[in-house]
Amino acid sequence: MKDAILRKANNFFMQIKALDLRSGRVFSLSLQNDEQNNQAFLQMQCEDIETASDLIQDLLGDFLKVREFESEAKFPHLMEKLNNELLVQIQESNQLKGHFAANISESIQNLKVSVVKAEASLIINDVTTMRKHYAIVQQENGQLIGEYIKRSNNHQELVHTLKELNNLIRFASNLRIGSCQKLVVQQARECIRKQTTEKIQAIFERGRLQSN
Incomplete structure (x- = not known):
């Protein structure tokens, strides 16, 4: 797993690359938090919709306790x-x-x-x-x-x-x-x-x- 974490002023940026053990494919996550405007953005590159949905529920829902999250997806x-x-x-x-x-x-x-x-x-x-x-x-x-x-x-x-x-x-x-x-x-x-x-x-x- 490769990851990068950057912080500049009020902005927090994190990028993670990992291997999906179910499909054997690499996926990446980019998370950016704009504290000044109280907004957060997540970009995911993942070919498998089941893996992507599990990540969102586990990372955002269970770990970060996000209660409302909307997204656009292309598969x-x-x-x-x-x-x-x-x-x-x-x-x-x-x-x-x-x-x-x-x-x-x-x-x-x-x-x-x-x-x-x-x-x-x-x-x-x-x-x-x-x-x-x-x-x-x-x-x-x-x-x-x-x-x-x-x-x-x-x-x-x-x-x-x-x-x-x-x-x-x-x-x-x-x-x-x-x-x-x-x-x-x-x-x-x-x-x-x-x-x-x-x-x-x-x-x-x-x-x-x-x-x-």
Whole structure:
């Protein structure tokens, strides 16, 4: 670990370089305190959002007892994955959810009609027609089971993707402290609920949606 500490007049400057044992990558911290204006600035260069969020919570929150801290963050590779993988998968899964629901509803309706027709044929001893309708029942039942399986698989994929997204929301919120931290979680989850996930990148990077 390499570090430098400078003090000039009312200003305090500290720079630290260290190795992240989890990723094997070097990160740096620069902390500047302007006592005259009662302000402090932290600049961090770190490629891993989880490491960055842990550092902010441990150093600023736990050690320095900072109660309010807002930040701007840039993680280009992570945002590329967010936009080109996670959010696309969520959008596709939500679209497929409606598709599977429509197919299941149609299969159930066809099943009801075929069962009624088969029972009616049985009443009038029309065995040939009864067998025909029960064959349709068997076919529709197979399709219905298939749609349920596809819907279940789609749901599991959606749950997995949302879990990964929620982890990113947690890391992004932990880049802030206090009310700013809570605002990230609140606005990001609201975007998921309203399916306006294209706004999540702005929340991750700036800590909030810009007011209109």
